Amino acid sequence: MKEYKSKGRLVFNIINYIIIIFMMLSCLVPLIHILALSFSGASYTDSNMVTLIPKGFTLAAYKYVMQNSMFWRAFGVTITRLAVGVPLGLLLTILAAYPLSKEEQYFPARKIYMWLFMFVMIFNAGLVPTYLLIKDLKMMDTIWALVLPMGVNVFNIVLMMNFFRGIPREIEESALVDGAKQHTILWKLYLPLAKPSIATITLFTFMGHWNSWMDGRIYMNSTSNYPLQTYLQNVLQSSDQVLLNSNNMQSIIERMAVSGQNLRAAQLFISMIPLLIIYPFLQKYFTAGLVMGSVKG
Template identity: 40%
Template sequence: MVISRKGRTIDDNPWWGQWTIYLLLIVAGLVTLLPIVNICAKSLSNSASIAKFPLMLLPHGLDFSAYHYILSTQVLLRSFGITVFATVVGTFLNLLFTVFSAYGLSKTYLPGHKYMLWFVIFPMLFGAGLIPHYILLKNLGLINNIWVLVINGLVSPFNLILMRNFFWNLPDGLEESATIDGANDLQTLWHIVLPLSKPAIATIGLFYAVHHWNDFFTGLYFINDNSKWPLQVILRSIVIDQTMMNMGNLTSQADEAALTISPENIKAATIMFSIVPIMLVYPFLQKYFVKGIYLGSVKG
């Protein structure tokens, strides 16, 4: 609100500006939400309704046959377990190495601090490429190994710098008081720093978890055994082959009931099966998300 020379108040943010913002946000939300609603409706509809109504927002002829089929297929359950393993174990190790590294980099009095910080920043700007990356993982014995889904990209430079800035933003007096009371660096980190860093840890953990869950290229490039493929690579095979029955040795033999399920029905059910678990995590971490990014952005 702006006050004019005559003492009258002038609204510097008129009503039409607010409604324009609301309208744009509603349109953006619909563009994001409607494809998911369409896929969900297809996954719950029968084959005849999908052929008749390619675009639908509500299920037509409610049918759970596609979900029954994909949940009875061993390959999908196995790939789901591999993805859950990579997400849970990978996120834990990501946070462990990121937190310890960021805590060390936040101490500007350490010798060679600037050089170590540039050592972290440099990989953000330049990469060795796919072939050197493949040779490195091969020499480490990680090719065709599910641990490549966990160890590959163990620390993200962006997340490391974000976490470092968060630690750097904490008041120095908190750690100094803990040192006076006789706490060492590990005790200070565990009892003082980490409890105050829950928003940042939740934010970074969400970044890592989403990355592991949606990781497609690692399984595609570095795992040749289809029995070790993560869920996203299996999903790609389903979409490209049009149906799970055409995946050859990737699936169990199709039973008579599966022959009546349309490929679109199976693809829709598989997509929902792959996105729902990670979507359920967001409501529990949403309150930390914006706060974690904001607190780690500036010193003040």
Template identity: 35%
Template sequence: MTMPAWAERPTRFGASVKGLVLALIVAAVLFPIYMVVLTSLSTQEAVSKAGGLVTVPGELSFAAYEQLFAGGVVTRSIGVSLGVTGVGTLLSLTVTVLAAYGLSRPGSLLHRPMLFLVLLTFLFGPGMIPSYLLVSSLGLIDSYWALILPTAVTAFNLVVMRAFFMNIPEEVTDSARIDGASEFRILWRIVLPMSKGVTAVIGLFYAVGYWNAFFNATLYLNDNTKWPLQVVLRQFVLQGQSMFVGQTGDTAVGGHALPPSLAIQMAIVTLALIPVLVIYPFVQKHFTKGVIIGAVKG
């Protein structure tokens, strides 16, 4: 407790109201997630006993996950999502770091026009129709690159990163430059190691963007065997369409198509949640004011 000496002690009433409000806020975030994960881990009996979503832990089982991972639509879509996220994040981060460093020295050749070009994208979006026409004329319909290239560079991330690089004192890099190091080497050996936090945060922003990408996939991918997880989530959970668990997802295959059971639906939701829940704690500590203030000033 670091309460400054001049501050009045909080009243007991005030403190308990505050505590209650904060507890409610935390519960409002966590409860739906808890409920979904619990339902996905419950047996069919436990789900029917609860009359739907399970809020009190009963009999648990991994049956839903076993069915989902037996192959078929969901397994494949997770592969697609992981692949797009991995390749996309790597590409985005590389391009963004390079450009942020390249634009971090005011007065260098073409610095002003190029920065202007980046900043102008804040003011005016390209528009949905022309973007679609461009992607289709590049022949990227039904290509995974359609999920990556149009969103590969976000001006916001670039500007945040650049603001961070500009705050590194020039004396640090100057000595390396005098010793004849190339700019690439300076970036790789000196600047990047000093910027692990901001790189992690920007990496998370990009990764989350790719993992969560939904609309571009529905727009650019007509082939439903290429769908990423978010589209599958919408199709089978939000819209409750029939699916063949453990099969190819190709409706031409015979057999009964049933709407997936609640446990399976919730297992799909959980699978969409997990990567965010896993990576997030490692990056959270870097959400320092430095990153964000940099964004404001940029």
């Protein structure tokens, strides 16, 4: 069937394309600019002559970063944080969302827990009580100070709960007739059908841990325990002289080949690489409808 395209429809499509292209460029241009700065010579970056194309192409900034033990230590702290925090957050989200997705007859206290979750979603104790709690629990300067406070995200629980409630009731009823328990229904039936929701929540949890820098500054007394984003935030506030003296440079010539802007750009771009890799991998699950067709009439 041939689609009828009126003048209004054509104008609407053109406006949409313009908006999408503008949004794409607003995300892509800063990334290209940072990449160009990281590959440019120190004299060009200090003179603000670099826009979207590298000038005086050099790999000196990346060679410097490869020898920067503080950067890689912070990178390792963040990897550890992700390895612990993402599975923990996903597990707690699933265990909270599944019972909340049930009807009142199966979970009588559902409304109480829903009100409790919504209350803590809107209100929080504040920075000082949270800091005192972390301190009293002896979690300062440990990975748990970065992981446990972000372990339960009510927004993710609501997303997962709504997805579970969208799964046809007949699937669970047929499993109950066959003698399956609730934990079997959750792990064997619901989770395989919830891959799009799990992928979305995994990405949200990953981004939350990856982009968080304030907790590292608050709960870590030693700079050697900073996660990557806290380290980068500290780098962005440092002067060029501090950056150049932070590592052992082998010669004056190597110092002259690198500037503070080069180092910042190189470290920022390296920190973006995991996101550029993982986001397209999970993107395909967002619009997948795995529940469709699971119940035959």
